[in-house]
Amino acid sequence: MLRKLLRALPLALTLAAPAASATDVAMADGVVHFTVPETWSLIMQSSGETETQVFQVPGSSHADATLSRVTITLKKAADLRSFQTFSGEMRSRATNLKDYAAGTPKAPTENVYSAKEGTTKLDYYERYFFANGYAIQLRCVRPDGDAKFSATFDKGCADVASSIPQ
Template sequence: MNRPLRALLIAAVLASPALGATDVSMAGGDIRFPVPDGWVPIMQSEGEKETQVFQVPGSSAADATLARVSIAVQKVPNLNGFQQFSGNLRSHATALPEYAPGKANSPTENVYTAKEGAVKLDYFERYFYSKGYAIQLRCIRPAGDAKFSAAFDKGCADVAARMPS
């Protein structure tokens, strides 16, 4: 293979937004982002508020059952609508059993723990406003397995970094 063609192919691969990822399209194609290939789609809803949920296989049966990521998208008229969307979801979170706030790194994040059944879960939510849509990325995982938690958190951070804004 000649050198310029090889350089072009390498540049194309490096410019790809997500190698080993599955592209997700929501809101009639207005919102697009990649998720890791290993994430299994388990639910999708359409309507005024569109949601996609992915199960994230883990290192144990408990992780595989409980670890999941959801993306909710809703058309809003303006930034006030976005603030109402995120405020309503944050309010809902505080009503979860044994809710305990964590330390968020930005105003668009919500970090907390809560119980689901008998299991304590870590929640990481991130809010985005793009093309007239309010978007919530919600990552939920059980604590305890450091290796799984690190991989899960990296996947969530990668999706957050690729959300349209």
């Protein structure tokens, strides 16, 4: 009987462990809320007409941990035209990056591309939202190559996107 209990203990502990938790983030004086994985570190924040928060995403290698980041940028937008201007300006900036190469987005509110930062090729995924009077850009940047890390990173990015109001 004791043996059965000892064998079952690791499984019970695993099932009792809390799931990866998320942190609620508020921007624009609390008007825009979204969640990010608890393991992501806020490394930069700005406020003003355009507000930005940048999160560093821990990786499996030094390059992953140093270069992988998720940025949420928002700007007050009175109407759809203001939103389109914001997203157009942000997309235009991307084309100026070193070795910019356009990818294939799956939706009109996405921008997918690769570019170099120094000598490292990075994959970029941007998604645009118009919510609560704000134009919002979600920008996910990671090194190209590590398939396992890329899958984890992409899932985290998708989870953030699904938590942004639409």
